Each structure stands twice: as structure tokens, then as C-alpha cells.
């Protein structure tokens with residue numbers, strides 16, 4: 025019987041097969057680090073007198089706490105400043121390569137590594153952050169781990185794990201214009217639920233996925249976590265190879281040919297069997313927006329906010345009612361009537377160059393709506409910022425009335441000063457709309473960069489087609 | 492980690508069930524960057540109360556905590572075990588532990604001993620009648636001795652073996668060091684193209700300019716202005 029891509033990558037990293045119900049020991053090719061989940065891992069090594077096993081298989085950057093303005097000045101928040109200085113000290117002491125704030129390669133941990141060419145097909149990649157699944161877009165098996173596992177990987181370059189189950193998510197046919205990767209993944213989550221992927225690696229396949237760019241594929245894999253999955257993967261193909269070729273850490277010359285030969289063996293065999301399969305028709309999809317307080321509470325933009333009384337399942341009814349109360353919405357109101365205060369374009373989901381181009385194309389020649397507090401545009405990495413400035417996107421954003429910021433997680437989780445105030449409503453291209461995620465009492469609607477940009481023009485939630 | 496076979500020390504009766512990890516250590520302490528020094532955070536809210544059992548001088552220097560069922564439920568923070576360990580506890584006794592908490596204890600050299608509710612009640616009685624009583628937990632014999640009673644406790648063989656040897660997760664993995672080396676030799680041969688982060692390769696060096704904030708005049712969230 026054939027094997028799925030996830031099974032092949034697993035098999036190629038098997039150090040030791042677990043016996044009698046024990047987990048397997050899996051080799052880790054690359055560990056990415058940032059300031060939030062690393063301090064205790066470094067301290068654990070120090071306390072036990074251990075060293076990092078392979079310094080050339082680890083790399084760090086600063087992202088969660090970093091300010092997106094005045095990056096050349098001291099960080100005001102004490103906790104943030106401490107986490108960042110601790111990372112810098114640890115990296116110096118242990119010899120870990122670090123791209124700190126102000127460096128051209130600094131950025132959100134899931135955005136800076138692909139740009140450097142460190143994310144490649146068939147690798148195992150871990151990071152103390154759940155959205156590590158992003159790297160699965162290259163056909164890597166990439167997943168988030170806890171702080172004690174971070175330490176374990178530093179010391180041993182391995183992890184004890186039980187094999188994941190596999191789920192195929194096939195997106196058939198062709199997406200309509202104006203519908204993109206974010207809409208696909210929000211529709212997937214709305215369909216299978218926030219727990220639907222539990223214990224699984226999701227493999228996205230089908231025509232609609234094959235046509236997508238690497239940036240779009242990363243958006244999809246990124247939010248596998250919001251469907252409850254451990255990881256997401258997309259088979260490497262010519263699009264993947266074209267993205268990688270020539271990047272600083274991509275193989276060169278004969279190594280490139282050898283790598284390519286291996287990478288071409290990775291896609292799932294035609295006769296492989298997945299534990300579960302889900303099928304979506306691309307041409308049925310329209311722009312999606314979340315109305316509630318978990319990523320599964322999403323609907324097509326033309327829909328109305330649900331009416332809890334009409335929901336049969338009592339648990340779902342109650343969840344909808346609570347979400348509507350928190351979000352300050354009226355049951356049954358059209359989603360298109362929801363006015364927002366803030367627009368956030370950024371994060372490891374949608375802060376890459378194509379996302380910024382898409383938003384700029386819509387904003388060009390317009391000005392932000394009068395009712396808006398602010399439009400924040402935060403590139404996912406410094407390289408994205410540099411590239412956007414070369415293309416003049418920064419001027420489009422500034423003419424629009426948006427704020428053009430430095431790279432980082434920013435308002436995705438509000439660990440830095442970019443936060444919502446209580447009651448403030450955002451449309452956000454990030455991945456989580458939990459209560460208070462973007463600031464205490466803040467209300468978040470998740471959407472694509474196109475929808476966020478159009479909403480910034482009109483002031484109420486809409487897609488470019490509504491303008 | 493320090494191996495654990497016999498622990499003798501003051502026992503503390505914690506007459507509470509469903510002690511969750513937020514009670515063991517509140518979330519605000521998760522912002523710290525250290526893996527030790529959490530003793531001040533243990534049971535932070537309860538310790539504001541002078542009558543809380545840990546605040547009583549007789550129980551100072553305690554090493555064994557005797558708690559009610561479902562200890563360690565709630566969010567999965569490993570800090571809960573660190574706080575207990577840093578305070579000085581090497582053993583927690585309860586009729587039932589939450590799974591993740593239980594897994595985290597052995598990783599950090601703390602024994603989670605499972606005893607029936609009746610035994611816990613008896614220990615509470617003994618420890619309250621004579622505050623500051625020393626108890627002995629013998630991991631080899633799987634018994635707890637307090638005053639003149641000796642009672643059995645449950646612990647699975649694997650956890651017992653690793654605690655008695657003082658193995659942390661990394662020690663356990665490094666017992667397969669030969670397998671890891673063999674894999675690395677195979678990897679170098681079969682996958683020579685896998686990327687290395689060092690020596691660092693870069694794109695051309697470019698300056699990153701700092702963004703500055705514009706002035707905003709904002710009347711407050713729409714919700715406050717009665718507009719949705």
C-alpha cells in the first residue's frame with residue numbers, strides 16, 4: 025500500500041521505533057526560536073550543564089513582544105524588554121544565530137525562515153509556537169511544541185512522539201476571482217469545526233491548492249491549528265521549487281539536483297489511504313468572515329449573523345449567544361452592516377508580500393473611512409517591509425491614512441502596545457478571534473487582506489466587489 | 492535531577508479538592524523567564540490569607556503535600572510543578588491527579604502518589620492533630636508512614652523507575668544516543684542537502700528604518716458611541 029506524504033517524512037526521520045506502546049523517537053531537522061517560549065529551555069540546559077547538540081540546526085528571532093514603532097528606542101514595557109534581552113543573552117551564551125529587532129532578517133518566526141530558504145520540503149521543523157504548521161506549505165512536517173520539548177530538542181535534536189493521523193482536505197476546481205487562501209481555510213474550519221482536525225496532519229490537495237502561490241499556501245497551512253490539527257502540509261511542486269531556488273539557504277549546484285530528486289518522491293502515493301477525507305468545491309466559496317469568538321464561527325460575507333433561537337443544538341445555541349453578546353452584535357443582522365473601528369493587516373497568516381500587494385491594490389487612490397480609528401499595516405518580516413517599500417506600497421498605505429509599521433506579531437496577540445481597547449472592534453487578517461486576544465475586551469473579525477482593505481474603505485465589513 | 496527514593500519531612504494537610512493549576516500558580520507568573528524561584532508564587536492567592544495552612548509556622552519546611560481529589564486540573568502549565576518543587580515539596584499525595592499535571596510531576600522529580608480517599612482522610616486527621624508531624628514516603632516500598640501508621644500508595648512502575656534514578660526526559664532520550672548517532676550518520680550520507688543555519692547565509696544587508704506613529708484623534712470604540 026502507498027504512503028501519505030506525512031508518513032514518508034515521518035519514516036525518513038525515525039531514529040527509533042517505539043516498542044510496546046512507547047512513542048517513536050523522531051529526528052528534528054530545524055528548530056526555530058523566539059523570545060516567549062525559549063527562556064526556560066535555555067535555563068534548563070544551563071541548570072543541567074548541557075549543551076545544544078547542533079547549533080547549525082537552530083535559529084532565533086524576536087517577534088511577539090517587539091514594538092512596531094520606535095524600534096531604535098528602548099522598549100518601554102518591562103516584561104517585553106526582559107524577554108527580549110533574555111533571548112539575546114541566551115543566544116550569545118550558547119552561540120545561537122539570532123536576528124534581533126532592527127536586523128533585515130528579523131520577523132515573525134514563521135515568516136523569516138521561509139524567506140531565508142531554511143524551510144524546505146521533507147524536513148521536520150519545530151518551534152515553541154503553535155503556528156509552526158505554516159512551514160507545512162513546503163511539504164515539511166512542522167508543528168508547535170511546549171517549552172520543555174524545546175529544551176529536549178536543543179539537547180538531543182529529537183522528540184518522542186506518537187505518529188499523527190492523516191486527513192486529506194481536497195479543494196476541487198477553481199476559486200472565483202476575489203476568493204483566496206484565507207477564505208478557503210476559514211471555510212474549512214467552519215466545515216470541520218475547531219476540533220475537527222484533532223490529532224491529525226491535514227494535507228491540502230486538489231486543483232485550487234495546486235494553483236496557489238507559496239504565500240497563499242502558507243496562509244492555509246498556518247491555520248491548520250485553528251481546525252485543531254497538529255500540522256498542515258501541501259505537496260511540494262514546481263511552485264515550491266521556484267520559490268526556493270536561489271534563496272540564501274537553498275541547496276546549490278549538484279546539491280540542488282540531489283535535493284530536487286528527493287523532494288519529488290515526497291508527495292502522497294496515489295494508492296495511499298488517509299484516516300479521514302474532506303472535500304470542498306472551490307467554485308462554491310465566497311469571501312469568509314468570522315462573526316464569533318472562535319475561528320470556526322465564520323460565514324460567507326453575504327450571510328447574516330446567526331439567530332441563536334433558530335439553532336437546534338443547545339450547546340451551539342449557547343455558544344452562539346455568548347459570542348454574539350461578547351461581540352456586541354444583533355442576531356440576524358447582515359454581516360455587511362457591521363462597522364469596525366480598526367483594521368489590522370499583518371501576522372504570520374497574512375503579513376507576507378502578496379498580502380500587502382493585494383491590500384494596496386484595493387486601497388490605492390482611496391482614503392480610510394471616517395469612522396475608523398486606525399488602519400495598521402504590519403509586515404510579517406523586515407524583508408517583507410523592505411520589499412514593500414521598494415514597490416512603493418508604503419506610500420499607498422500612508423496616502424490611504426494607514427500606519428506603516430515595523431515587522432512583528434503586533435496586534436495578532438497584543439503582547440506589544442498594539443492592542444484593542446475594551447469594546448473596540450477590528451477586522452483582522454490574523455488567525456485567532458478569541459475573547460480578548462487582541463486586547464482586553466477587544467472584538468475581532470477574521471478575514472482576508474482583500475476584505476480587510478475593502479472594509480477599511482467603506483468602514484463596514486465588505487469585499488472589494490461591494491465597493 | 493536528584494534521585495528520589497525516601498523522603499522524610501513535614502506533611503501538610505490541604506483539605507481541598509479540584510485544586511486547579513491557576514490556584515497552584517496564577518497566570519501572571521508565566522511571564523517570568525526563569526525555570527526556578529517560583530516558591531513565592533505557589534498558592535499565591537491563598538497565601539494572602541494568614542490562616543492558610545502553609546502560613547502556619549508548624550508547617551514550615553514542608554516536603555509532602557496531602558491534597559484532595561483531582562489535583563492539578565486546568566491549564567497545562569508546567570509552572571505548577573515548578574512552584575511546588577521550588578517551595579520544597581517532593582511528594583504530592585492525592586486520590587486522583589489530572590493527566591497533564593501527573594505527567595509533568597515525574598519530569599521534574601516530584602512524586603505524585605495516589606492513595607484512596609480514606610487514607611488521605613486519615614493522613615489529614617493525623618497531620619491536623621499534631622501539626623508539624625514528619626512523614627516518610629518510601630518509593631521503593633511504595634508506602635507512606637505517618638505517626639504509627641503505614642499505608643500503601645500507587646505509582647506506576649515506569650514513573651517509579653525514573654524518579655528513583657533521577658532521570659529527566661532528556662536523560663531518557665540520551666539512553667538511545669547510539670540510535671541518534673546512527674541516524675545522524677545516515678542523514679549526512681542520504682540527505683547532505685539539508686539546510687544548516689550556520690554559517691549564516693544572507694540576502695544583501697539593507698537598513699531597516701524605524702516606523703513612527705502619526706497623531707490620532709479618536710473618539711473611542713464604535714460600541715461606546717452607540718453605533719454598531
Ligand code: SF4
Pocket residue numbers: 087088132133134153155371372373432433436437454455
Ligand atoms: S503572528 Fe500571531 S499567530 Fe503568528 S506567531 Fe505571532 S502571535 Fe503567533
